Amino acid sequence: MKRNAAKLDGGTIWVGVNYWSRTGGPLMWRDYRPEVVEEELRTMRDHGITLTRSFFYWPDFMPAENTLDERLLRHFDDFLDRHLALGMSSIPTFIVGHMSGQNWDPSWRAGRDIFSDPSFVAQQEWYVRELTARWKDHPAVAGWLLTNEIPIYADWPSRGIGTLDSRAVTAWVKTLVEAIRSTGATQPVSVGDGAWGAEVTGADNGFRIRELTPLIDFHGPHVYRMENDQVRQHLGAAFICELLDLGGKPVIMEEFGLTSDYVSEENAAHYYRQILHHTLLAGATGWIPWNNTDYDALWDQEPYRHHPFEMHFGLTDDQGRPKEQLREVRRFTEVLRKVDVARLRREDTGVALVVSSFLEKPYPFTQPEDHTSVFAHTRQAYVAAREADLPVGVAREADGIPEDCALYLLPSAKQLTAPGWRQLTARAEAGALVYASYFTGEHGVQRGPWWPKLDETFGVVKKLRYGLTDPIEDAELRLVFRRDFGGIAAGEELVFAVAGTEHSRSFLPVEPNGAEVIATDAHGRPALLSHALGRGRMVLCTYPIEHMAAVTPRVNPEPTWRLYAALAAEAGVAPEVSVPDPRVLVGRMAHEDGRVFVWFVSEHEEELAFRPTLPEGAGLRDLDGAPLTTLTLPPFGVIVAELTA
Numbered sequence: 001m002k003r004n005a006a007k008l009d010g011g012t013i014w015v016g017v018n019y020w021s022r023t024g025g026p027l028m029w030r031d032y033r034p035e036v037v038e039e040e041l042r043t044m045r046d047h048g049i050t051l052t053r054s055f056f057y058w059p060d061f062m063p064a065e066n067t068l069d070e071r072l073l074r075h076f077d078d079f080l081d082r083h084l085a086l087g088m089s090s091i092p093t094f095i096v097g098h099m100s101g102q103n104w105d106p107s108w109r110a111g112r113d114i115f116s117d118p119s120f121v122a123q124q125e126w127y128v129r130e131l132t133a134r135w136k137d138h139p140a141v142a143g144w145l146l147t148n149e150i151p152i153y154a155d156w157p158s159r160g161i162g163t164l165d166s167r168a169v170t171a172w173v174k175t176l177v178e179a180i181r182s183t184g185a186t187q188p189v190s191v192g193d194g195a196w197g198a199e200v201t202g203a204d205n206g207f208r209i210r211e212l213t214p215l216i217d218f219h220g221p222h223v224y225r226m227e228n229d230q231v232r233q234h235l236g237a238a239f240i241c242e243l244l245d246l247g248g249k250p251v252i253m254e255e256f257g258l259t260s261d262y263v264s265e266e267n268a269a270h271y272y273r274q275i276l277h278h279t280l281l282a283g284a285t286g287w288i289p290w291n292n293t294d295y296d297a298l299w300d301q302e303p304y305r306h307h308p309f310e311m312h313f314g315l316t317d318d319q320g321r322p323k324e325q326l327r328e329v330r331r332f333t334e335v336l337r338k339v340d341v342a343r344l345r346r347e348d349t350g351v352a353l354v355v356s357s358f359l360e361k362p363y364p365f366t367q368p369e370d371h372t373s374v375f376a377h378t379r380q381a382y383v384a385a386r387e388a389d390l391p392v393g394v395a396r397e398a399d400g401i402p403e404d405c406a407l408y409l410l411p412s413a414k415q416l417t418a419p420g421w422r423q424l425t426a427r428a429e430a431g432a433l434v435y436a437s438y439f440t441g442e443h444g445v446q447r448g449p450w451w452p453k454l455d456e457t458f459g460v461v462k463k464l465r466y467g468l469t470d471p472i473e474d475a476e477l478r479l480v481f482r483r484d485f486g487g488i489a490a491g492e493e494l495v496f497a498v499a500g501t502e503h504s505r506s507f508l509p510v511e512p513n514g515a516e517v518i519a520t521d522a523h524g525r526p527a528l529l530s531h532a533l534g535r536g537r538m539v540l541c542t543y544p545i546e547h548m549a550a551v552t553p554r555v556n557p558e559p560t561w562r563l564y565a566a567l568a569a570e571a572g573v574a575p576e577v578s579v580p581d582p583r584v585l586v587g588r589m590a591h592e593d594g595r596v597f598v599w600f601v602s603e604h605e606e607e608l609a610f611r612p613t614l615p616e617g618a619g620l621r622d623l624d625g626a627p628l629t630t631l632t633l634p635p636f637g638v639i640v641a642e643l644t645a
Contacts, residue, residue, distance in 0.1 A: 001393045001402040003346040004245035005283045005589075008188055008218065011342040014142070014252060014286030015333055016051030016091070017044055022293040022318055025301060026057045026099055032075040038082055039320060040292060045086050047315075047326050048333030051142055052090045053254070053288050054079065058097055059106045062127050073134065080140040089142035091288075092135065093192055094128050094176075098153035100310040102303030114154050115168040121175060129179040136185035144185065145192035145254075146176050149222060151205045159196070164206025170215075177215050188217035192254070195221040199360040200243050202371035210360075213247035218286070220254030223275075231383055231556035231603050234274040234636075238282035239379045242394040243355070245283065252286035253279050260294070260312040260323070269324040270636035276332045277601055277638050281587035283346060289329070294318040335640050338623040339597050344589045347596075350573040352395040352405040353381055354424070358415045360398060369442045370415060373547070377439070380550035380560075381411035387561035387582035389575045390568055397423075406432055407571035409564065411546035412439035415450045425457060429534025433571040437541035438508040440469055442501050449508070458540040459515030459531030462508060469506035472498050477543055478522040479559075485518050485528075486566025486574075494519075494559035496545050499552045508542040515540070528563075539567065557582035557603070577643065578613045584633065586612070588643075596643040602633035609633075619644045 007013065021028040023036050044052070054076075061072050076092075083090050097104055097114075112120035128146070135141050147153075151160030177189055197209040200221070209219070221240050227233040237256055244251045256275055258268055276287060295311040296318035298304045304311045311318075315326035358366065359374035378394075385392040392409075395402050397416060401423040408427055410416070413436065416424075428434045436458075441447050447469065455461055464470070477496040484490050498505065510526055519528035521543070531538045541563075549558050561582045568574050577586055583604040590596050598620065602608050609632045614620070620628040620641040628641055 001350075001352055001395065001405055002348055003283060003391075003393045004248065004251070005285060005344070005346045006248055006250040007285045007342065008250050013336065013342050014051050014288065015049055015329070015336070016053060016286070016288040017049050017315060018255060018288055018291040019052035019054050019090075020291065020293075020295075022295055022297065022314075022320070025295050025298050025304065026055070026096065026104075027060070027301065029057060029060055029072045029075050032078070034078055034082065037079060040316075041082060041086055041088060043316060043320055043322065044292060045088055047322065047330040049329060050088050051288070052083070052088065052292070053093060053145065054090045055093045055096045055099070055148065056131065057104070058095055059104050061131075062106055065108050065123055066126060068127075068130060076135075080135060080138050083140040084138075089140045091143040091145055092131070092141065093145040093148050094131060095124065095147040095150065097147075098149050098156075100303045101307035103153050103156060114150070115172040116165070121172060125175055125179045128176050129183060132180045132185050133183040136183050136187075141187055143188040143190070143217075144180055145190055145220070146173065147192040149192070149194050151193055151196060151207060160205035160207065161203045166204070166206045166208045166211065169206040170208065170211045173212055173215055190216045190218050190220045190252075190254075192220060194255070195219050195240070195244060198362075198371065199246065200240055200375075202359050202373075202375045203368070204362065209244070209246055213249060216249065218250040218252050219244040219246070220252050222255035223253070224256065224258075228553035229556050230554070231387075232379065234271075234603060235278055235383050235386060236379070237275050238278035239382045241279050241282040241284045242382065245394060250286065251284045252288065253284050254288050255290045256287075257290040257313050257325075259309045260314075261309040265324045269328045272325045272328040273332070273638055274601070274636060276329070277599060280341075281346075281589065281599055289315065289325070292316065293320065335623070339589070339640065340591060343592045344597070345592065347391060347588055347590050349391040349393045350404070350406040350571075351385065351390045351392045351568060352402060352408045353378060353385060353392050354401065354408055354410045354413075355394055355396045356413045356416050357396070357398040357420065366415075367443050367445050373442055374413070376550040377412040377546045380546045381409055383556055384546070384549075384558070384560035384564050385409065386585050387557050388565040388568065389578040389586040390564060390573075391575065391588065401427060403427065403430070406573045407568055408432060408434045409567070410434070410436040412437050412544040412550075414439045414441045418452055421452055421457070425533060425538070428536035428538050431535040433537050433539060433567060435539040435541070435567050437543065437545055439544040439547050440503060440506050442504045444503055447503055455513065457531070457533070458510075458529060458538050459513055460510035460526070460529060460540065461513045462510050464509065469503060470509050471502075472500075472505050472507055472543070474498060474522060477527075477545070477548070479519045479527050480522070481519045482517055486569035488562060488566045494562055496543070496559055497548055497552045497555055499548045500544065504544060504547055510540075510542060576615045579610050580613065581608070581610055584608060584610055598641050598643050600631060600633060600639045600641070602635065602637050604633075605635050607632060607634055614643070617645065
């Protein structure tokens with residue numbers, strides 16, 4: 001299957017920064033200081049950043065209906081001209097009613113609904129059209145964004161979840177995009193909503209990404225996740241990029257970052273390094289961190305007065321001095337230059353991670369956990385696949401299961417549609433290996449696996465009792481392998497953490513009926529079984545190992561990566577380049593001239609030395625041409641090398 005790494009027209013790669021000047025934050029246009037702006041832009045450019053995402057603070061730029069503040073418009077003229085003089089560009093953002101923990105209404109809104117009140121929508125349409133018309137031909141304008149995180153502005157207590165009408169939202173986006181295009185503007189356009197729709201999160205906030213995809217030119221995720229596991233944290237944004245392989249549109253990391261109030265500068269640099277490289281490997285082709293500078297001088301100005309940690313997301317401090325995060329961005333841009341990133345692509349893969357359509361589809365009579373658990377389990381499976389160095393691709397059931405993979409992973413999925421199961425069994429009959437792990441759900445409503453013909457599909461007799469679960473009573477799950485399987489030897493044990501709710505902490509009791517028992521649990525019960533189906537196989541894990549890992553803090557790396565590596569070996573899709581240490585993740589990208597580049601990314605807080613497994617006769621050299629044999633990664637470090645024949 002193909003994996004997305006689409007670029008903007010002309011192969012454009014954006015490395016930018018979200019920008020407010022340190023002299024005013026959102027109010028910078030009232031007291032515009034061009035000499036400070038010049039200094040700030042020059043610092044960004046000198047560190048490899050050539051683009052800003054800029055913002056029209058709505059209450060100031062549009063002080064009354066059908067009215068624009070001409071003085072502020074002239075300030076923005078100067079702002080764009082300074083970009084042009086420095087060889088930089090900017091993406092203006094129109095409707096800034098939310099920013100950094102504060103919502104701001106224009107004084108004339110009068111409580112009207114943002115999306116459906118005809119008069120208020122008409123005012124937004126006029127505003128967007130007028131500003132676009134003024135700057136559509138300015139060579140420093142790189143693109144347009146409608147909003148900043150408008151689901152929070154529309155309904156801050158819910159962030160739009162369950163409160164916004166998707167039909168009204170989609171019609172509103174269409175109206176504003178058409179307002180931009182009516183001026184003759186040709187730059188790429190997106191929404192600026194954070195890409196937080198059901199297709200990514202499992203919670204419907206009205207901004208349905210599939211419905212908006214035909215209207216926009218790129219997806220722009222905003223990722224600020226708080227996690228309880230280091231590897232899930234580092235791979236969280238990458239997994240969201242994978243999920244945004246929708247419509248073949250580019251994925252731009254429109255917002256990510258951290259406040260220095262939460263983390264040391266050293267660890268801030270580690271986080272930036274991990275996010276930048278992992279999202280590149282996951283298909284992102286642009287990066288715009290939040291944000292350019294700190295705002296200590298604005299301590300008594302909203303939003304910083306009541307959200308003081310928001311003062312310190314900067315790549316520079318409040319005096320304009322670079323932080324280590326900014327130097328990390330500069331190092332990343334050097335890698336992009338050396339690998340000629342505009343001409344790189346992600347290689348096709350034979351390993352598919354199946355995402356149940358219950359993540360995004362509002363099927364009747366289902367529970368919220370049915371949707372959000374799909375995200376949690378597939379993300380944990382993505383982590384395990386990356387630890388096994390598998391070039392995994394995300395295959396959405398909603399789009400149909402791809403037919404060209406050798407290995408399909410269905411992790412801890414309670415629900416899949418009947419057509420989805422038909423497609424998976426057809427893939428096995430055609431010669432693939434299909435793996436699925438049991439999961440009964442996190443709640444008591446229709447508790448059990450929605451798996452039609454489970455017995456016939458997996459060659460077992462299920463011993464379930466209606467309305468009851470079979471609880472996992474051991475403190476840990478021990479899988480004992482009865483024969484060699486992939487790279488796992490007979491007699492080896494894999495030990496998993498046990499976790500879950502009173503409903504989900506349960507296993508599937510079965511007896512083999514045509515299936516071969518590959519591994520048993522500590523009580524001798526079948527835990528991993530393989531069943532021939534046509535020319536391929538169905539492999540059943542009777543424990544929800546991905547679910548248990550997903551709800552366990554500080555669990556990674558955990559043994560699921562060993563199982564996935566073995567499945568890949570059994571399916572004939574073991575990775576060509578790998579490291580037998582799950583703390584080092586391997587990724588690859590191919591240049592259009594035939595060169596292949598390999599990323600080695602450490603998930604460990606200490607230095608790691610290793611010798612990677614390579615194809616016979618192959619070697620590695622660094623990006624300056626020096627040969628590499630034994631590699632040493634610093635804490636949370638990255639090495640990018642060229643694979644040589």
